[in-house]
Amino acid sequence: MAQPQTVEEQVRGILAEQAMLDLDDVTTESTLEDLGLDSLGLVEVIFAIEETFDVQVPFNANEPDKSEFDISSVQKIVDGVQSLIDAKT
Amino acid sequence: MRRVVITGAGSINALGASASETMKAMREGRCGIGELEFPNVDRLSIRIGGQVRDYDEAAFFNRQQVALYDRFTQFAMLSAREAVQQSGLTFSGDLAAHSGVVLGTAAGGMNTWEDNYRAVYEEGKNRVHPFVVPKLMNNAAASHISMEYNLKGPSFTVSTACSSSNHAMGQAFHMIRSGACTAMITGGSESMLTFGGIKAWEGLRVMSKDACRPFSGNRNGMVQGEGAGVFVFEDYDHARARGADILAEVSxxxxxxxxxxxxxxxxxxxxxxxxxxxxxxxxxxxxxxxxxxxxxxxxxxxxxxxxxxxxxxxxxxxxxxxxxxxxxxxxxxxxxxxxxxxxxxxxxxxxxxxxxxxxxxxxxxxxxxxxxxxxxxxxxxxxxxxxxxxxxxxxxxxxxxx
CATH class of the missing domain: 3.40.47.10 (Thiolase/Chalcone synthase)
Structure with a gap:
């Protein structure tokens, strides 16, 4: 049986699928810009994260920089998802 | 080419139940946006909107009409009544043959879709009201206006999302300017402040949770409203000949x-x-x-x-x-x-x-x-x-x- 995926692996997987890249090309240092994700792609990523982890991501596309959810790098997104998961329990 | 003027206006929206009430509210800078009220609103993250409040359909329409008029059709009918009354026109003979209706709507009978989906999916019912189709169709409002006022020329509905009304009024304008029509009832109507309607918009992440602040540095998104605006567009010479009160010219x-x-x-x-x-x-x-x-x-x-x-x-x-x-x-x-x-x-x-x-x-x-x-x-x-x-x-x- 395969090992259950970590949060990081799952988030990278979501981003890779949305950006149509290989998983290896999505590193924790990558930014959304590096991955070529536009605002519409980002909204789909947020949706996939919410569905995958059963969390509510606080994010408004009108003010992405002011959002409580940091999207400045893949690592920040992983950290943000982890804290949303932790907050559930 | 003929000139085209507006000789009647009607509306219902969060600011008022008529064109004059709406303009008064605009003049006063009043805000019609507030807490949304409908079933399951607690399951939404966006809970504000410009809703038409204290609205009782039974005060305006009889039982048979309510069975056929979705909320968006009701808004259009009320607005059309006001506009046609103001214009002073009655449609018969040649004028009726050369007058029609072009309305805009993005979602049409959204409330009807929603209510009946609830009935069959949520409540498990296996039967819906026989008029669901004529009630929800996007052209329902245009058709009922043509029936109510005996408008026998070209009538149709335009659906281009947030531009629907302007596209519709543009078509009405063209038809009078070209000489194809003498008068047109035109504008648009929308009523998608429903659980499903807001849920769908929520997903785009472009909605504000607190207020609509256009052009302000701290704006944070749109807020949905509902309502209708309906106008009588008329050939300028025809309007002048009958001494009509002209509100403005569509140029x-x-x-x-x-x-x-x-x-x-x-x-x-x-x-x-x-x-x-x-x-x-x-x-x-x-x-x-x-x-x-x-x-x-x-x-x-x-x-x-x-x-x-x-x-x-x-x-x-x-x-x-x-x-x-x-x-x-x-x-x-x-x-x-x-x-x-x-x-x-x-x-x-x-x-x-x-x-x-x-x-x-x-x-x-x-x-x-x-x-x-x-x-x-x-x-x-x-x-x-x-x-x-x-x-x-x-x-x-x-x-x-x-």
């Missing part, structure tokens, strides 16, 4: 497509529509004193729209006034251009410029005179009404004082 119209992105607006597409409307109206940029902006309060629309206006008008952009009344009635989607046309009529006929309320801080990317927070008394002779839809479909009307 020009232009449509463009961005051909670019399904949700992001384009400065070029918007700018070409604005310039096209001026050209069609033979209106110089300097003649425009007021623009009713699309002004949704999203980051993307407002800066794109300001850039388009600045580019088309050049130095005159700093002299004209541009406001977004969505700050007061919310974004009425397919009905919004029609509700907003009232602000243009008020500017041209009464010399009162509706404000952009909720304006709190300047945005260097929206550095135009957006008439912040308070209405202004200024006589203007030319006005534009902008609408830029998802899907990149733009429609701009040009109007003149008569």
């Amino acid at each position: 020009g119209f232009a449509m463009t497509s961005d051909a670019a992105d399904i949700v992001m607006p384009s400065q070029q597409g918007a700018g070409r529509a604005i310039a096209g409307a001026l050209k069609d109206a033979r209106m110089s940029p300097e003649e425009v004193g007021y623009i009713n902006a699309h002004g949704t309060g999203t980051a993307a629309n407002d800066k794109t729209e300001c850039a388009a206006v600045a580019n088309v008008f050049g130095a005159h952009a700093d002299s004209l006034m541009m406001s977004s009344t969505k700050s007061m009635h919310g974004h009425c989607i397919g009905g919004t251009g029609a509700v907003e046309l009232l602000a243009c009529i008020m500017a041209l006929r009464d010399g009162v410029i509706a404000p952009t309320i909720g304006y709190e801080e300047p945005d260097p990317e929206c550095a135009l005179d957006v008439v912040p927070n308070e209405a202004r008394e200024v006589a203007v002779t030319g006005a534009l009404s902008n609408a830029f839809a998802f899907g990149g479909l733009n429609a701009v009307l040009a109007l003149r004082k008569v």
